[in-house]
Amino acid sequence: MERIRELTKRKDVDYMEIRLERGVETNISITGKKVDFIKTGKFFGGNVRVLVGGIWGFIYFTELDTLENKIELAVQQAKTLQGLVKEKSGLVQITPVEKVVKYGVKKDPYSVPLSEKIRLLKHYSEVSLSADKKIVNSRVLYADKKKVLYFANSEGAYIEQHILDLGGYVMPIAGNGKEIQRTMVPFGSSSNYAVLEGLDDEIVQKSKLAVSLLNASIPQGGEYPVIIDQHLGGVFIHEAFGHLSEADFIFENKNLQRIMRIGNKIGSEILNVYDSGDIKGLRGYLEYDDEGVKAKKVQLIKNGVLSGHLHSRETAYKMGESPTGNARAVGFNFAPIPRMRTTYIDSGKDKFEDFVRDIKKGIYAKGSFGGQTNGELFTFVSEEAYLIENGHITHLLKNVSLSGNVFETLKNIVGIADDFEIRDSGGGCGKAGQWPLPVSHGAPHIYIKKAVVGGKQ
Amino acid sequence: MKEEFINLTKEKNISGELFQLKSYRLSVDFENNKFKGIDEGETDGFAVRVMKNNKIGFAYSTGKENLRELVELALDSAEFSKEVNFKFAHSVEKLPNIQCFDESIVNEDRNVAIELGKEFVEFIRSLKDGIQAGFSMQKSVFEETIVTTEGFESTFKKTVKSVSAGGVFTKEGDFLEVSAGEARSLNGTFDLETMKEKLKSNVLAANVSAKAPSGKYPVIFTPFSIGEVLRPLLISLNGQNVLKGFSMLRGKLGQTIFSSELTLIDNPLLSGGAYSFPFDDEGVVSQRKELIAKGQVRNFLADLDTASRLHIYGGNAQRSLSSIPQPSSSNLILQTGSTPFNNMIKMPKKVLIIESLMGTMMGNVIGGFVTGNIELGYLVENGAIVGRVKDVMINFNVFDVLKDIAVSKENIWTDKYIAPYIYLPSVSISSK
Numbered sequence: 001m002e003r004i005r006e007l008t009k010r011k012d013v014d015y016m017e018i019r020l021e022r023g024v025e026t027n028i029s030i031t032g033k034k035v036d037f038i039k040t041g042k043f044f045g046g047n048v049r050v051l052v053g054g055i056w057g058f059i060y061f062t063e064l065d066t067l068e069n070k071i072e073l074a075v076q077q078a079k080t081l082q083g084l085v086k087e088k089s090g091l092v093q094i095t096p097v098e099k100v101v102k103y104g105v106k107k108d109p110y111s112v113p114l115s116e117k118i119r120l121l122k123h124y125s126e127v128s129l130s131a132d133k134k135i136v137n138s139r140v141l142y143a144d145k146k147k148v149l150y151f152a153n154s155e156g157a158y159i160e161q162h163i164l165d166l167g168g169y170v171m172p173i174a175g176n177g178k179e180i181q182r183t184m185v186p187f188g189s190s191s192n193y194a195v196l197e198g199l200d201d202e203i204v205q206k207s208k209l210a211v212s213l214l215n216a217s218i219p220q221g222g223e224y225p226v227i228i229d230q231h232l233g234g235v236f237i238h239e240a241f242g243h244l245s246e247a248d249f250i251f252e253n254k255n256l257q258r259i260m261r262i263g264n265k266i267g268s269e270i271l272n273v274y275d276s277g278d279i280k281g282l283r284g285y286l287e288y289d290d291e292g293v294k295a296k297k298v299q300l301i302k303n304g305v306l307s308g309h310l311h312s313r314e315t316a317y318k319m320g321e322s323p324t325g326n327a328r329a330v331g332f333n334f335a336p337i338p339r340m341r342t343t344y345i346d347s348g349k350d351k352f353e354d355f356v357r358d359i360k361k362g363i364y365a366k367g368s369f370g371g372q373t374n375g376e377l378f379t380f381v382s383e384e385a386y387l388i389e390n391g392h393i394t395h396l397l398k399n400v401s402l403s404g405n406v407f408e409t410l411k412n413i414v415g416i417a418d419d420f421e422i423r424d425s426g427g428g429c430g431k432a433g434q435w436p437l438p439v440s441h442g443a444p445h446i447y448i449k450k451a452v453v454g455g456k457q
Numbered sequence: 458m459k460e461e462f463i464n465l466t467k468e469k470n471i472s473g474e475l476f477q478l479k480s481y482r483l484s485v486d487f488e489n490n491k492f493k494g495i496d497e498g499e500t501d502g503f504a505v506r507v508m509k510n511n512k513i514g515f516a517y518s519t520g521k522e523n524l525r526e527l528v529e530l531a532l533d534s535a536e537f538s539k540e541v542n543f544k545f546a547h548s549v550e551k552l553p554n555i556q557c558f559d560e561s562i563v564n565e566d567r568n569v570a571i572e573l574g575k576e577f578v579e580f581i582r583s584l585k586d587g588i589q590a591g592f593s594m595q596k597s598v599f600e601e602t603i604v605t606t607e608g609f610e611s612t613f614k615k616t617v618k619s620v621s622a623g624g625v626f627t628k629e630g631d632f633l634e635v636s637a638g639e640a641r642s643l644n645g646t647f648d649l650e651t652m653k654e655k656l657k658s659n660v661l662a663a664n665v666s667a668k669a670p671s672g673k674y675p676v677i678f679t680p681f682s683i684g685e686v687l688r689p690l691l692i693s694l695n696g697q698n699v700l701k702g703f704s705m706l707r708g709k710l711g712q713t714i715f716s717s718e719l720t721l722i723d724n725p726l727l728s729g730g731a732y733s734f735p736f737d738d739e740g741v742v743s744q745r746k747e748l749i750a751k752g753q754v755r756n757f758l759a760d761l762d763t764a765s766r767l768h769i770y771g772g773n774a775q776r777s778l779s780s781i782p783q784p785s786s787s788n789l790i791l792q793t794g795s796t797p798f799n800n801m802i803k804m805p806k807k808v809l810i811i812e813s814l815m816g817t818m819m820g821n822v823i824g825g826f827v828t829g830n831i832e833l834g835y836l837v838e839n840g841a842i843v844g845r846v847k848d849v850m851i852n853f854n855v856f857d858v859l860k861d862i863a864v865s866k867e868n869i870w871t872d873k874y875i876a877p878y879i880y881l882p883s884v885s886i887s888s889k
Binding site for chain 2: 025031032034035036037038039040041042043044045047055056057058059060061062063064073077081084085086087114115118136137139173175179180181182218221222223252253254255256258259333334335368369370371372373374375376377378379380381398399401403404405407450452453454455456457
């Protein structure tokens with residue numbers, strides 16, 4: 001690494017960083033009683049990013065022997081683009097750090113033999129299959145990745161981070177010949193293989209739910225008061241608001257700058273939202289980002305008022321704000337951009353039961369297969385949902401999707417419960433072709449005055 | 458490396474497949490009306506699959522890993538895998554001559570992309586005050602080699618160039634996102650004027666808003682949004698899902714269950730296609746497959762394993778360096794029909810044209826459901842566009858709605874699809 005640190009010190013660049021990563025990964029996929037595939041891999045790659053005269057050059061590679069050539073290519077790339085870019089890039093100043101970081105691992109998946117992992121995952125698949133006659137199949141996916149990230153820059157920083165990430169799910173699949181319904185038992189961690197253990201009861205319960213969904217009704221589409229659970233609340237705040245807080249989206253867009261100005265009233269007064277790298281064990285845990293910036297806890301919304309943005313060093317420089325440690329890259333073949341870590345709605349003072357009691361006709365939506373947003377509109381599909389009638393949860397509903405305007409919905413939050421929870425799952429966040437980035441999200445139960453529910457007519 | 462691999466398989470008395478992939482990528486990007494930069498790089502790596510006692514193992518590596526170590530890693534996992542009854546690709550006398558490599562893409566100066574980007578940004582900015590334009594040109598060059606113990610050995614080179622452009626308008630209460638893109642393997646096959654027309658007509662149509670109260674509507678999916686309708690269908694046409702019981706088309710081979718207007722073809726032999734290749738990622742010679750012909754289910758997409766179990770031809774395996782080969786579609790061709798698009802929009806009193814949906818990936822896609830938000834769609838009344846509809850959810854099952862459709866005479870080649878406009882007579886719409 002001394003060689004690499006030396007290489008970053010070049011006189012003809014304003015800034016240079018070299019990132020290298022080396023690691024191993026294992027993926028296991030099981031369908032029914034059979035192993036579909038087991039994949040093991042070893043990866044190495046790196047990149048050079050330079051800033052010359054306010055212009056970036058970026059080159060990635062899998063061959064370290066010719067690093068000097070790659071540096072030269074990156075510098076030349078930036079030099080040939082001089083004059084093309086009117087607005088120059090820059091970086092906010094930080095104090096360079098020299099540190100080796102080992103994330104505390106409680107139970108290392110690489111201490112568990114492959115045979116034992118497969119035994120457990122097959123067992124889960126069988127638990128699901130035997131839970132009910134109408135469980136026609138089950139899918140189990142498991143993925144882990146263990147890597148060392150090396151970071152050095154021309155300012156003298158040198159950070160070595162030893163990182164673990166694992167995640168996946170057990171998916172019971174119910175069918176009746178006409179229709180298929182599925183549910184999900186997710187797991188994920190940055191420190192502990194044990195999150196995979198002891199899932200039997202939950203798998204049985206979710207298998208039975210999948211079967212019940214076959215006979216559930218499809219809601220009448222329209223506008224309803226809605227209660228969303230912790231998991232769906234987490235997905236909502238990540239998708240609908242978290243992405244808007246990423247400063248690369250804001251800093252060059254005047255209209256969005258007006259909407260996302262710090263101090264703007266953005267949501268209801270009871271709403272507090274954070275993005276933080278500091279919750280250990282979660283997949284969104286991060287000590288230093290991919291620009292060597294310490295990951296800070298950022299309050300995005302304070303009592304309904306916008307109070308923070310998620311920055312890289314470049315966006316912080318351009319917006320005159322402090323860096324937050326949100327510059328992340330999914331792998332060596334990408335440059336870091338502002339991304340979330342663990343994003344959550346903070347606990348409130350209300351009670352879930354009171355929300356239900358307050359609703360004459362509404363929807364209680366739980367769990368999520370994901371969500372999507374275009375900045376203004378959001379859409380989520382819940383895993384399970386219930387009709388609420390006259391203050392009571394009544395029928396199970398299927399294929400429930402929720403949609404709305406982000407800004408209206410944030411203002412339409414009328415209740416936040418005291419039952420905050422974060423549960424990790426597999427997969428990850430996608431942005432600009434960079435997927436899957438490990439992130440986490442959570443919330444307490446949230447009561448929204450009205451949202452559009454998709455359904456039959 | 459080839460000899461070393463073959464010797465290792467002999468030593469261990471196993472059959473095997475070596476997959477090597479070198480790839481180069483260059484992207485030129487414009488964001489928020491400005492040139493953003495270039496990123497560029499190359500990766501080189503290999504993957505091995507080994508088979509012992511009919512059980513298969515996989516391992517991959519980027520960079521310089523030891524081949525012996527990788528073969529041993531793959532063998533370790535083979536022990537736990539399911540049994541298969543196929544053999545790795547055998548030697549072939551002649552491969553189809555596919556046009557999918559273009560030296561002019563490899564050698565094209567990056568300034569060509571920068572100039573094209575400037576042109577698109579200027580064009581998009583001229584469409585609406587305050588719109589933020591983006592552009593991206595990405596080119597990739599692949600060199601893929603497959604060697605098997607069954608005697609297959611071949612290398613092919615391929616270029617893929619994609620051009621995409623779009624605009625974002627963000628005013629509180631009035632977000633608009635328009636985009637269009639094309640991908641090809643040959644330079645001469647682009648039709649950038651069609652992209653511009655698409656962007657222009659979308660921005661203009663969105664200038665006025667329209668109301669679509671909840672109810673049943675006829676809707677039209679365009680060649681740019683057709684992927685939303687085809688996604689659940691392709692999941693069910695994937696042979697692997699047929700075997701796993703995740704396909705609504707299981708046991709339906711030979712049955713006519715869709716409108717006779719529906720014909721869907723997977724064609725990896727298409728000249729200039731971004732998804733064209735002489736052999737698939739397992740070394741199986743490419744073939745054109747009619748998946749659905751005049752409403753009848755005719756074939757499934759298959760890799761070697763799936764093909765051996767379903768007793769059909771494979772040739773549809775695709776993979777990246779680090780992934781297991783899986784059945785996947787190549788260039789998809791949806792046959793044109795008999796209805797001119799202009800008649801299509803005049804047929805009913807009211808019709809919704811769908812340009813893009815949002816959130817549909819999260820629904821019960823396996824079950825055939827398309828559930829999501831209309832991100833960009835227009836209400837048309839008596840053949841004239843009234844305006845953009847917003848805050849509207851759409852909900853249908855493709856296995857129901859594709860029983861009765863009208864298909865346009867006109868078609869457009871986007872990236873993966875060459876597709877016409879599809880008219881669905883009755884679809885549920887929910888709005889506030």
